[in-house]
Amino acid sequence: MVTEIESLGTLKQYTTLHKNQNHPLPRLSAWYGPIDYAYSGVVMKGNPVSDSPLVVAAYHHLANNVLDPNNIAITADCFLVNQYRTGRDSCGEHSDDEPEVDRFSPIITLSLGQQRFMLIRELGKHGNAIAVKLEPGSVLVMNGDNFQGKYTHQIPKVTVCNSSRTSITFRTCNHDYLSSRNALSTPLMAIQSAQPVFSALKGQQAITSSPTPLQDSKRRQSLSFSSFSLSGAKFETSSDISSPTTPLSPLPGNISENSSKVSSKGEFLPLSLEVMCEAIDVIKDRSVKLELSRYSLSTSGSVTDCRKRLKKAVKTSFQKLASNLHRSVTPDQPEPNIISNAIEIFEKSIIDLQAKISTQNSVLQTLVLCNDDKKSKASQKDANAIPKEISNFDKRLEKIEELISSIKEEQTETMNMFNKLEANVDKIQSNTNETKERVRTSLQPIKSKPQRTRSDRSAPNQPQIKSQSARPRRKRKVLILHDSQLNAFEPHSFSQAFDVEKFKAGSYTDLASKHIRQVISKPSIDAYVLQLGVNDYRYQTSQASLDKAVEDTKTCINKLLSSSTAKVVVTLPTPTPSEGICDLTRDYVKLITEFITSTRQSDNNWRRLYTVNNLASFNHALEKLNSSPDSPDPLKPDKLHVSEYGLKKLSLNIKYGLYRSFGLNLPRRQAPVGP
Numbered sequence: 001m002v003t004e005i006e007s008l009g010t011l012k013q014y015t016t017l018h019k020n021q022n023h024p025l026p027r028l029s030a031w032y033g034p035i036d037y038a039y040s041g042v043v044m045k046g047n048p049v050s051d052s053p054l055v056v057a058a059y060h061h062l063a064n065n066v067l068d069p070n071n072i073a074i075t076a077d078c079f080l081v082n083q084y085r086t087g088r089d090s091c092g093e094h095s096d097d098e099p100e101v102d103r104f105s106p107i108i109t110l111s112l113g114q115q116r117f118m119l120i121r122e123l124g125k126h127g128n129a130i131a132v133k134l135e136p137g138s139v140l141v142m143n144g145d146n147f148q149g150k151y152t153h154q155i156p157k158v159t160v161c162n163s164s165r166t167s168i169t170f171r172t173c174n175h176d177y178l179s180s181r182n183a184l185s186t187p188l189m190a191i192q193s194a195q196p197v198f199s200a201l202k203g204q205q206a207i208t209s210s211p212t213p214l215q216d217s218k219r220r221q222s223l224s225f226s227s228f229s230l231s232g233a234k235f236e237t238s239s240d241i242s243s244p245t246t247p248l249s250p251l252p253g254n255i256s257e258n259s260s261k262v263s264s265k266g267e268f269l270p271l272s273l274e275v276m277c278e279a280i281d282v283i284k285d286r287s288v289k290l291e292l293s294r295y296s297l298s299t300s301g302s303v304t305d306c307r308k309r310l311k312k313a314v315k316t317s318f319q320k321l322a323s324n325l326h327r328s329v330t331p332d333q334p335e336p337n338i339i340s341n342a343i344e345i346f347e348k349s350i351i352d353l354q355a356k357i358s359t360q361n362s363v364l365q366t367l368v369l370c371n372d373d374k375k376s377k378a379s380q381k382d383a384n385a386i387p388k389e390i391s392n393f394d395k396r397l398e399k400i401e402e403l404i405s406s407i408k409e410e411q412t413e414t415m416n417m418f419n420k421l422e423a424n425v426d427k428i429q430s431n432t433n434e435t436k437e438r439v440r441t442s443l444q445p446i447k448s449k450p451q452r453t454r455s456d457r458s459a460p461n462q463p464q465i466k467s468q469s470a471r472p473r474r475k476r477k478v479l480i481l482h483d484s485q486l487n488a489f490e491p492h493s494f495s496q497a498f499d500v501e502k503f504k505a506g507s508y509t510d511l512a513s514k515h516i517r518q519v520i521s522k523p524s525i526d527a528y529v530l531q532l533g534v535n536d537y538r539y540q541t542s543q544a545s546l547d548k549a550v551e552d553t554k555t556c557i558n559k560l561l562s563s564s565t566a567k568v569v570v571t572l573p574t575p576t577p578s579e580g581i582c583d584l585t586r587d588y589v590k591l592i593t594e595f596i597t598s599t600r601q602s603d604n605n606w607r608r609l610y611t612v613n614n615l616a617s618f619n620h621a622l623e624k625l626n627s628s629p630d631s632p633d634p635l636k637p638d639k640l641h642v643s644e645y646g647l648k649k650l651s652l653n654i655k656y657g658l659y660r661s662f663g664l665n666l667p668r669r670q671a672p673v674g675p
């Protein structure tokens with residue numbers, strides 16, 4: 001059947017328009033009926049019902065063998081096919097209350113392929129949905145007084161499901177609606193007007209299945225689904241024709257046992273397919289039904305093939321039946337006993353199946369409830385577990401914090417020891433150098449050697465007095481952070497003691513915001529020199545900009561101190577002739593001087609912070625400049641560049657700062673310049 005529908009090429013993914021956007025429906029659909037069907041915001045073209053004889057035959061089978069004609073009106077004249085390709089395909093919550101469909105007629109759903117669930121819920125009531133298992137071959141009927149007006153249904157997505165499910169929902173068109181559109185429908189049970197040869201049989205009760213008491217009335221009450229009935233007979237879908245999944249109950253011995261012994265004298269009547277179908281249903285012979293359902297199951301081959309197979313199946317069945325009855329099949333001589341026996345057995349099997357399905361449904365319902373209960377218990381458990389987790393986490397955090405603070409303490413101690421040791425080493429070294437120098441000078445007159453020039457000192461034939469660099473020691477690595485004013489500055493004068501690198505950082509603000517990471521990631525720096533004053537103080541024009549400059553300077557200093565064990569030497573602005581300062585420079589110097597003093601006092605570890613000038617030296621220099629008659633007013637700078645004098649002074653400040661920070665004595669003959 002599925003193959004037939006697929007081969008018709010009508011199944012397609014419709015799209016619905018929502019908020020001006022196209023949304024593809026999560027399934028394939030095809031509509032067979034006399035009019036188009038507006039459904040889920042899409043209009044589906046009506047395909048001729050007669051295009052799919054297998055679906056029509058299936059409906060016959062259901063109507064005649066499965067459904068209860070006293071409860072379920074057999075009036076369908078159209079059907080909708082839905083194909084859910086995987087578990088990701090679904091059908092949202094809805095009621096089939098479109099005007100095209102008669103709302104007082106049942107909707108009969110035949111499910112084929114992968115098993116899925118349908119959730120049915122009372123309209124407007126959240127929760128309390130019942131889940132109906134839609135097994136392959138099962139039939140679900142939404143029936144009763146205005147079912148669609150009272151309930152919604154949906155096929156939810158499922159996670160584990162890779163194969164497809166196809167549903168065929170048989171419906172009855174709304175005839176008022178049809179006539180308003182000048183359309184006519186043909187009921188799917190078109191064989192009501194069967195050929196006269198069977199009319200005698202048609203009149204009998206055997207034509208339709210007798211009313212079957214619904215076994216699940218108790219369950220329906222508890223779920224308050226008065227209009228919902230479930231017919232459970234299986235419609236075979238397996239392609240394994242030799243082993244139908246739900247075998248029918250065995251027929252009385254006289255039929256099945258004798259069937260192979262009696263030779264067929266039956267004569268096959270050349271009837272139309274429809275008539276044969278009806279005959280099969282009427283006679284309700286087990287073997288005939290089996291053959292027919294086997295035919296319906298076959299999913300392979302073309303439609304013509306299927307038809308051929310059906311014809312063959314029907315013919316074989318008739319012949320079997322004929323031989324069982326020891327006579328030709330003649331419509332006016334049915335065998336009432338056999339027929340009523342068959343019907344009885346068949347009905348019993350339906351009842352059994354209904355009972356089975358009803359039990360399964362209540363088990364399913366219980367399972368759903370249990371699952372919900374488990375879920376809520378599990379989430380309760382989770383909720384209880386959270387505070388415990390948090391307290392565990394807090395404890396671990398406390399431990400980590402303790403560890404960090406003990407490591408910090410240890411680090412400070414080590415750092416202090418290291419600083420002390422280094423200061424001692426430096427002192428010893430400079431003492432040694434001084435002593436050596438004294439010895440050397442005192443030896444000179446004794447040896448009556450001519451006075452040597454500085455350049456002679458390293459000559460090879462010198463007495464065994466080692467130079468200052470005799471103790472093998474890695475040159476101290478110094479990084480000077482400077483603004484553009486110091487571009488041209490080459491610190492040759494002290495590069496013998498230090499391995500100097502320069503880093504142009506613009507201003508404190510630039511350094512604090514952009515470059516600081518790059519600076520502190522440089523390896524094995526022994527000292528940082530911060531010379532960033534010129535731009536920073538020159539352009540201060542307001543209290544706010546001054547505050548920002550002070551803040552950024554502090555940030556830089558703090559980051560350099562806390563990210564390494566290196567010394568940090570800050571050179572502050574100094575007023576020099578021609579260069580000048582502005583009003584706020586003094587405040588800047590004052591605030592940074594205070595900051596350096598307080599930082600050094602706050603912790604031994606921060607005594608690595610040095611400066612060579614402070615507010616006092618600044619005031620002194622300014623006074624001196626003001627008293628000099630030729631110098632320009634230092635508060636009104638006329639140049640933005642550092643003078644040669646200024647540059648030299650800057651380099652000396654750096655040098656003093658560095659020597660002081662390492663506890664080194666300044667080399668001789670290099671007296672500081674200026675104030």
Ligand SMILES: O=C(O)CCC(=O)C(=O)O
Binds near residue numbers: 080091118155169
């Ligand atoms: O696939 C099904 O079983 C139900 C489909 C349905 O409810 C519909 O198309 O209206």
Ligand SMILES: [Fe+2]
Binds near residue numbers: 094095096153
């Ligand atoms: Fe529906």
